[in-house]
Amino acid sequence: MFKRWLAVSTLLGLILAAGTGLAEQTYRLRLAETWGPNYPIFGDTTKSLAAMVDKMSGGRLKITIDSANKHKAPFGVFEMVKAGQYDMGHSASYYWKGKDPNTLYFTNMPFSMTAPEQLSWFYYGGGLELMQKVYARHGLLSFPGGNTGSQMGGWFRKEINSVADLEGLKMRIPGFAGEVLARLGAKPTNIPPGELYTALERNTIDALEWVGPALDLRMGFHKIAPYYYTGWHEPSAELQFLVNKRSWDKLPADLQEILRVAMRAAAYDMYAMSYYQSAMSWATIKKEYPDVQVKTFPKDVLAALRKANDELLAEFAAADPMAKEIIDSQREYLAKARAWTAISDQAYLNSISEMNE
Amino acid sequence: MFKRWLAVSTLLGLILAAGTGLAEQTYRLRLAETWGPNYPIFGDTTKSLAAMVDKMSGGRLKITIDSANKHKAPFGVFEMVKAGQYDMGHSASYYWKGKDPNTLYFTNMPFSMTAPEQLSWFYYGGGLELMQKVYARHGLLSFPGGNTGSQMGGWFRKEINSVADLEGLKMRIPGFAGEVLARLGAKPTNIPPGELYTALERNTIDALEWVGPALDLRMGFHKIAPYYYTGWHEPSAELQFLVNKRSWDKLPADLQEILRVAMRAAAYDMYAMSYYQSAMSWATIKKEYPDVQVKTFPKDVLAALRKANDELLAEFAAADPMAKEIIDSQREYLAKARAWTAISDQAYLNSISEMNE
Numbered sequence: 001m002f003k004r005w006l007a008v009s010t011l012l013g014l015i016l017a018a019g020t021g022l023a024e025q026t027y028r029l030r031l032a033e034t035w036g037p038n039y040p041i042f043g044d045t046t047k048s049l050a051a052m053v054d055k056m057s058g059g060r061l062k063i064t065i066d067s068a069n070k071h072k073a074p075f076g077v078f079e080m081v082k083a084g085q086y087d088m089g090h091s092a093s094y095y096w097k098g099k100d101p102n103t104l105y106f107t108n109m110p111f112s113m114t115a116p117e118q119l120s121w122f123y124y125g126g127g128l129e130l131m132q133k134v135y136a137r138h139g140l141l142s143f144p145g146g147n148t149g150s151q152m153g154g155w156f157r158k159e160i161n162s163v164a165d166l167e168g169l170k171m172r173i174p175g176f177a178g179e180v181l182a183r184l185g186a187k188p189t190n191i192p193p194g195e196l197y198t199a200l201e202r203n204t205i206d207a208l209e210w211v212g213p214a215l216d217l218r219m220g221f222h223k224i225a226p227y228y229y230t231g232w233h234e235p236s237a238e239l240q241f242l243v244n245k246r247s248w249d250k251l252p253a254d255l256q257e258i259l260r261v262a263m264r265a266a267a268y269d270m271y272a273m274s275y276y277q278s279a280m281s282w283a284t285i286k287k288e289y290p291d292v293q294v295k296t297f298p299k300d301v302l303a304a305l306r307k308a309n310d311e312l313l314a315e316f317a318a319a320d321p322m323a324k325e326i327i328d329s330q331r332e333y334l335a336k337a338r339a340w341t342a343i344s345d346q347a348y349l350n351s352i353s354e355m356n357e
Numbered sequence: 358m359f360k361r362w363l364a365v366s367t368l369l370g371l372i373l374a375a376g377t378g379l380a381e382q383t384y385r386l387r388l389a390e391t392w393g394p395n396y397p398i399f400g401d402t403t404k405s406l407a408a409m410v411d412k413m414s415g416g417r418l419k420i421t422i423d424s425a426n427k428h429k430a431p432f433g434v435f436e437m438v439k440a441g442q443y444d445m446g447h448s449a450s451y452y453w454k455g456k457d458p459n460t461l462y463f464t465n466m467p468f469s470m471t472a473p474e475q476l477s478w479f480y481y482g483g484g485l486e487l488m489q490k491v492y493a494r495h496g497l498l499s500f501p502g503g504n505t506g507s508q509m510g511g512w513f514r515k516e517i518n519s520v521a522d523l524e525g526l527k528m529r530i531p532g533f534a535g536e537v538l539a540r541l542g543a544k545p546t547n548i549p550p551g552e553l554y555t556a557l558e559r560n561t562i563d564a565l566e567w568v569g570p571a572l573d574l575r576m577g578f579h580k581i582a583p584y585y586y587t588g589w590h591e592p593s594a595e596l597q598f599l600v601n602k603r604s605w606d607k608l609p610a611d612l613q614e615i616l617r618v619a620m621r622a623a624a625y626d627m628y629a630m631s632y633y634q635s636a637m638s639w640a641t642i643k644k645e646y647p648d649v650q651v652k653t654f655p656k657d658v659l660a661a662l663r664k665a666n667d668e669l670l671a672e673f674a675a676a677d678p679m680a681k682e683i684i685d686s687q688r689e690y691l692a693k694a695r696a697w698t699a700i701s702d703q704a705y706l707n708s709i710s711e712m713n714e
Contacts, residue, residue, distance in 0.1 A: 052614065052618050055610065055611065055614040056413060056611060056614045056615045056618060057611065058609075058610075058611035111709065114702050114705065114706070115473065115702075116472065116473065116506070116628070116629070116632050117632070119628075119629045119632070120629045120630070120632035120633040120636070121633075122629075123626065123629045123630070123633075124629060124630055124632075124633035124634075125633055149473070149701060149702075150701035150702050150705055152700070152701070212701065213697065228700075230700055230701070230704035230705060230708065231701065231704075231705050232705065232708065235702075235705050252415075253412065253415075254412065254413060254414065254415035257409065257412040257413045258413045258615075261409050261413060261618060261619060261622050262618060264622050264625075264626075265618050265621050265622040265625070268621075268622070268625035269480065269621075271473070271476075272473070272476045272477045272479075272480045272481060273477070273480070273481055275473050275474070275476070275477035275481075275694065275697070276477040276478075276480075276481035276482055276694075277481075278697045278701070279477070279690075279693040279694040279696070279697040280693060282693070282696060282697045282700070283693045283696065286696070294700050294704075296704055296708050297708070299708075299711055299712050302708055302709075302712050303712055306712065333636075336636040336637060336639070336640045337632065337633075337636040338709075339636070339639060339640065339643070340570065340632070340635045340636040340639045341706065342706075342710070343509070343585075343587055343639070343651050344506060344507035344509070344569065344587070344588065344635070345471050345472075345506075345507050345592075345702070345706075346703070346706045346707070346710070347587035347588070347651075347653055348471065348507055348587060348588050348589065348592050349471070349698065349699075349702075349703045350703070350707070351587065351589065351653050351654070351656075351659055352468065352659075352695075353699070353703070354656055355656055355659050355660055355663070
């Protein structure tokens with residue numbers, strides 16, 4: 001009798017364990033971010049993602065976040081996620097152009113789309129599909145990871161009044177925009193964030209671009225550079241969530257959807273958060289440093305920059321059919337989106353400005 | 358022996374049923390939308406919400422959507438959700454100003470925020486909290502439900518060159534903007550959508566505003582009105598998800614979060630979708646009807662409209678402390694957000710336009 005009872009209760013235990021296990025199996029994803037710990041806005045985005053996913057899944061999907069101080073490889077995120085050392089990454093696509101030149105186009109490009117233009121291209125204009133096509137070659141999925149909004153052209157210690165003023169200009173400006181400037185005789189450099197203030201103060205560099213008021217305020221550049229130029233090189237910048245394809249495939253369908261939707265919401269939220277923080281920080285800068293002057297590059301300087309930009313893009317398109325496909329998609333979409341922007345937001349904003357003059 | 362076996366197997370069955378029941382209890386929410394069936398963009402948003410929620414919950418949370426042709430009360434959504442006849446609604450907050458005047462401010466207001474300004478106000482500038490405060494009085498929760506982007510000022514059969522041209526102007530323009538126009542002598546009317554084209558064609562009205570290219574194209578107004586005015590009255594318009602508080606409270610925490618995040622993602626997506634569709638539809642209108650002229654109201658007309666708008670707002674604020682709190686919050690946030698917009702998106706867009714001139 002006791003033996004039979006034992007057999008039955010064991011059976012019951014097994015059934016319960018199986019049922020519970022199915023319902024409550026916990027999946028853990030490790031995410032490496034390019035940023036340091038608690039980096040404002042960017043770090044809020046990964047934390048928000050993890051919190052949403054945890055709560056929506058009733059604790060069945062956990063994301064642990066390693067900041068750059070932990071994994072020590074801020075620009076190794078692509079390789080680490082590709083190798084499966086991490087399941088996910090939070091970074092920016094254009095950092096990987098050395099690994100695959102076609103990753104360049106998915107953060108943003110000079111003279112290209114504003115945030116709403118870019119978001120509508122990603123989600124409805126074929127952008128996301130093109131991005132997945134590029135990353136599939138590496139066993140990766142890539143999703144929009146949060147928009148900074150329009151980036152400022154940077155902090156300058158002297159005014160730029162002509163193309164000649166760019167000759168020899170030492171400026172911290174990384175990536176493709178640096179290449180564009182170099183074509184006009186500037187000397188783009190990259191300097192670690194921690195050394196930027198001193199480099200600008202001691203005239204090691206003449207100018208630098210960082211992001212915009214939301215992230216520039218804490219860097220203090222407004223204390224030593226009187227000119228804040230409006231943007232041309234990143235009219236928005238979309239970060240990236242990277243996911244290892246094998247890690248993704250292991251998730252059941254409901255958790256895949258939870259992760260997809262949470263990444264999407266977190267990315268959109270970052271745009272709204274950036275906008276809010278930029279508004280607040282710009283108000284602070286204006287109040288505390290009323291002498292900061294906002295400048296826009298003269299028309300002929302912008303035209304020269306755009307010409308250099310277009311020449312570089314034409315070279316890339318000629319060299320690589322995938323690059324051509326992406327560049328064409330962005331150019332064609334931008335033409336239509338900008339015509340709409342011109343009669344909607346731009347016309348509205350200008351009509352209000354003119355009334356206030 | 359057989360009896361004991363029966364008892365054990367019954368017990369097993371009960372345990373399995375209980376386990377399964379707990380894991381798979383299905384919650385059903387009924388959503389009433391103000392729109393007709395398969396209404397473009399708006400209807401895509403509710404369908405997308407239902408699909409995300411279903412997939413993320415593994416089928417445990419189902420939303421069924423009733424369009425206006427089913428429930429026959431497009432402007433009864435507030436009352437039906439309040440009464441619990443429906444658990445949810447998809448509509449626009451300013452439709453309920455007759456029920457509660459303070460619901461007016463959460464769609465958008467004339468001369469107020471663009472979509473990114475408004476979204477950052479809702480989620481980071483205290484807007485969502487103010488909206489919940491207003492709706493809590495009715496046992497309701499309200500969340501952003503999707504942005505149309507900037508709305509156009511409307512289709513006009515004759516040009517508006519002065520404030521005097523507004524005198525007696527018969528225009529379909531509902532709500533608060535209609536009240537503003539009425540202060541300047543215009544005759545705002547509301548006409549059912551299906552009769553708008555004929556009313557404009559037969560000069561029953563002189564002008565009308567609908568939404569923007571994305572939704573105007575199918576209405577055909579461009580065939581009979583040569584002037585398409587840029588916007589002033591809804592520089593963006595955020596729809597609304599309404600949720601009955603008792604229906605919300607019945608959901609377990611994971612499904613509440615699934616619903617919250619899905620509403621948020623669906624709402625943001627609608628903004629991107631609207632932007633895309635506006636770009637595409639505006640390209641079509643320009644191609645097929647190259648004679649359509651885009652106009653902006655003269656400065657003095659806009660100034661008169663804004664003066665009337667500000668007077669109305671001052672009256673509302675003086676009459677109701679809650680209205681004052683909302684109006685102050687929007688005005689203070691807009692001042693900071695617009696200063697940022699001016700040096701970011703607006704400066705960038707204008708510098709590109711000027712270069713192209």
